[in-house]
Amino acid sequence: MRSAIWENIFKKQAKQLSETALAISHVPVFSGLSRRELREVENIIHQREYQAGEAIFDQGDPGLGMYIIIRGQVQIVNNQDPDNMIVYSELNDGDFFGDMALVDDADRSAAALATADTRLIAFFRPELKDILSRFPNLGNKILMNLAKVIAQRLRKTNDLLIEAQQQTAGDST
Amino acid sequence: MAEGTSLSARKFMQTLMRGSQIVLPLLAILLLWYAEILLLLILALLLSSILSPLADWLETRLGGSRILAVLSVYLVMILIIVGLASMAGPVLVQQAKAMTAAFKGQNLTELIDNLRQSLLGFIPPDMHQVAEARFDSLVQKLPGFLATFADDLAGFVFKIASVVGKLVLVLVFTFILMLESRNFKVQFLRVIPNPYFELTLNLLDKISAQVSGYLRGQGAAAATVGVLSTIGLFIISVAMNVTIPYFVIVGMLAGFANLIPFIGPFVGIIFAWIVYLMTPQAAGISAIVLVVLAAMFMFVQMIDNFLVSPKIMSASVGMHPLVVIVVIMIGNALMGPLGMLFAVPAFGVIKVTVEEVRWGLKAYRIL
Numbered sequence: 001m002r003s004a005i006w007e008n009i010f011k012k013q014a015k016q017l018s019e020t021a022l023a024i025s026h027v028p029v030f031s032g033l034s035r036r037e038l039r040e041v042e043n044i045i046h047q048r049e050y051q052a053g054e055a056i057f058d059q060g061d062p063g064l065g066m067y068i069i070i071r072g073q074v075q076i077v078n079n080q081d082p083d084n085m086i087v088y089s090e091l092n093d094g095d096f097f098g099d100m101a102l103v104d105d106a107d108r109s110a111a112a113l114a115t116a117d118t119r120l121i122a123f124f125r126p127e128l129k130d131i132l133s134r135f136p137n138l139g140n141k142i143l144m145n146l147a148k149v150i151a152q153r154l155r156k157t158n159d160l161l162i163e164a165q166q167q168t169a170g171d172s173t
Numbered sequence: 174m175a176e177g178t179s180l181s182a183r184k185f186m187q188t189l190m191r192g193s194q195i196v197l198p199l200l201a202i203l204l205l206w207y208a209e210i211l212l213l214l215i216l217a218l219l220l221s222s223i224l225s226p227l228a229d230w231l232e233t234r235l236g237g238s239r240i241l242a243v244l245s246v247y248l249v250m251i252l253i254i255v256g257l258a259s260m261a262g263p264v265l266v267q268q269a270k271a272m273t274a275a276f277k278g279q280n281l282t283e284l285i286d287n288l289r290q291s292l293l294g295f296i297p298p299d300m301h302q303v304a305e306a307r308f309d310s311l312v313q314k315l316p317g318f319l320a321t322f323a324d325d326l327a328g329f330v331f332k333i334a335s336v337v338g339k340l341v342l343v344l345v346f347t348f349i350l351m352l353e354s355r356n357f358k359v360q361f362l363r364v365i366p367n368p369y370f371e372l373t374l375n376l377l378d379k380i381s382a383q384v385s386g387y388l389r390g391q392g393a394a395a396a397t398v399g400v401l402s403t404i405g406l407f408i409i410s411v412a413m414n415v416t417i418p419y420f421v422i423v424g425m426l427a428g429f430a431n432l433i434p435f436i437g438p439f440v441g442i443i444f445a446w447i448v449y450l451m452t453p454q455a456a457g458i459s460a461i462v463l464v465v466l467a468a469m470f471m472f473v474q475m476i477d478n479f480l481v482s483p484k485i486m487s488a489s490v491g492m493h494p495l496v497v498i499v500v501i502m503i504g505n506a507l508m509g510p511l512g513m514l515f516a517v518p519a520f521g522v523i524k525v526t527v528e529e530v531r532w533g534l535k536a537y538r539i540l
Contacts, residue, residue, distance in 0.1 A: 040237075044355055046362055048370065057371060062536050064371050122370075126378035130355070134232050 018042065020121060023070050027096050029123075029145045037138045044130060046122040050114035059111040063101030065124030069093055072118025076110050090115070102128055102146060213339060217346030219522070221354065222385035223392065224250075228351050243351045247344075285312055291450040291458040372537045376529055383525045390482065391432060391518050397481045398473055399428020402441055405469040415462050416452050423448055427470065431477070433501065433517050435494050442470045492517070492524070 017025065021038045024030045030041060047070075050056060056067060059080060067074075071093055078086040088110055091097055097112060102125055132139030224246050232242035289308055296304050350357070358377065365373045403424025410417045417423070427441025445466045450458060492500075497517060504516025534540040 044359065046359060046370075046374070048367065050367060054367060056367075058538075060538070061371065062375060064375055124371075124374060126374065130229075133226075134229050135237065136233065 019070065020045070020047065023068055023094065023121060024123075026094055027068050028149050029066070029096070029099060029102075029142060031145055032141060033138070037135075037141070040135060040138060041123070041131070044127045046124075048120045048122055050118045050120065052114060052116050052118075054114050056112040056114060056120070057098070057108050059108055061108045063098065063104070063106055063108050065101050065122060065127070066096055066099040067112070068096045068121040068123070070119040070121060072114060072120070073116040074118060074120075075113050075115050077113060079111050079113075099146065099149060101125065103150075213343050214346055216343050217350055219384070219388060220343065220347045221350040222381055223388050224347070225351055225354065226385070239352060243348060246351070247348065285451075287453055288447070288451045294458055295460065372533050372539070375536075376533045379529045379533075380526050383529060384522050387521055387525055388518070391521070394477050394482050395428045395431045397428075398431040398441075398477050399425050401473045401476060402427040402470060405473060406445065406466075409462070409465055409469060413462055413465065415449070415454055415459075417445065417449055417466075418452055419448055427473075432515065433513070434492060434497055436497070436501070438470060438474045441473075442467050445470070492520070496520075 017035065017038060021035075021042045024041055024045070025033065025038055030038065033041065048067075050072070056074065059078065069091055074091045074095070074097065076088045076091065076097055078088065098108070100106075101108070102123070105125070128139065128142065131142065227249075228239070228242045228246045231245050232239055235241045235245065289305070292308070293301055293304065362370065362374055362377075401424075403421055406417050406420035406424055409415070410420065423441065423445050426444055427438075430437040430440035433440075446463055449462060449466065500516045500520045501513050504512035504519075506512070508515075531540075
């Protein structure tokens with residue numbers, strides 16, 4: 001005979017993650033986090049809604065943290081010259097940006113603009129510090145993930161640099 | 174697009190400024206109405222910012238339970254207060270009683286005579302007549318001053334019951350704030366318009382770090398000076414075989430006075446001198462004791478300035494001496510002697526906040 005108590009306990013355990021927690025779990029920075037850890041992160045992140053054409057942050061603003069796109073579209077641009085806006089990348093659902101600002105407080109190197117009505121999750125340095133002080137294991141997991149993301153980008157940049165150098169050497173001979 | 178954002182931000186600020194002409198007076202009336210509750214809330218906010226790091230530290234060690242961590246902080250706080258009250262309390266009460274008795278009735282004339290004799294010992298004989306005349310005119314003013322002081326003190330005692338009630342309220346507010354601070358922060362930021370979201374979050378983080386660091390630093394420095402001064406006074410009284418009554422009160426006063434820069438360090442010296450000079454000494458009054466007392470307070474100040482404060486003060490709240498004097502006068506006008514004591518730390522908190530807001534407005538190019 002099945003006990004109603006145990007059934008209820010397991011039902012609670014198997015409860016689906018919220019849309020926000022699910023979105024967080026797909027971001028490399030939060031990969032490998034347990035359900036409990038994801039809920040802990042969910043409790044301190046910020047949810048924001050932006051209208052099409054609204055700026056999320058401007059180039060030169062103090063960098064504070066990263067954004068994850070739940071729904072919508074975001075362009076990362078250089079808009080220093082209003083007549084000649086350069087679009088670096090276009091991001092969609094599940095993509096993230098601004099993650100470098102989690103580790104240093106340098107100014108934003110580009111602006112982020114919502115090009116459609118967009119719902120974002122914001123995870124910032126004060127929250128990361130808070131997690132590190134209260135839940136060091138969880139904080140370390142996030143930091144390791146962040147280091148992996150940065151290492152991958154560095155490797156990619158190295159490859160591109162080598163490729164460019166080889167191309168320059170080939171052109172000169 | 175950034176231009177558009179800054180334009181919309183500017184438009185928002187202009188609307189805010191226009192709206193503020195109506196909203197601010199209404200807000201001022203509301204604030205005056207609820208000033209007391211607001212003051213208690215601010216006190217709770219400051220107390221929670223001091224205690225939160227301890228709650229965070231305990232939360233990790235208690236399996237992530239915030240309520241258990243906050244309850245533990247309260248338990249530790251109660252234990253410390255009870256411990257201190259049971260250790261220093263009886264001595265403090267005894268010394269306070271003795272001091273009150275000394276300042277009343279015939280004892281006072283006796284003490285004043287002692288002070289007169291002690292002071293005349295340091296003045297050349299040909300100046301005695303002038304000094305005595307000055308002293309007499311001062312003494313004539315003293316009963317009036319003491320009567321006012323006694324009235325203030327009696328009023329304060331009657332107010333203690335309501336103070337205890339308010340203290341309980343502050344502790345309840347602090348408990349809720351420590352428990353729900355993250356939730357409150359998330360809810361508060363939810364209503365901030367997008368152009369000011371990052372700025373507000375950045376400011377909240379910086380201000381809370383600076384203010385809690387400043388308050389913890391001030392508290393730790395005051396406690397250090399208070400404890401060291403008390404120990405110093407006790408050592409002097411034993412080593413030099415002199416009577417320095419109420420040394421616990423003098424030490425504590427020196428600690429509290431340390432909250433006031435420039436002036437604070439001298440309060441301890443002057444109070445210790447008065448207490449020493451007013452007390453009949455078996456071996457007579459000695460100038461060396463006065464010098465040693467001053468040297469001890471200076472030494473305690475050096476320990477605080479070179480060893481304690483640099484390690485615990487996170488924010489440098491440099492203030493011009495003139496500003497300090499004006500702030501103390503404002504504190505006195507608003508809240509009397511207690512206002513004088515807490516005016517400088519309160520101004521320090523406001524200064525740190527204003528500086529961070531100014532930084533934020535500049536960094537996000539709103540100003």
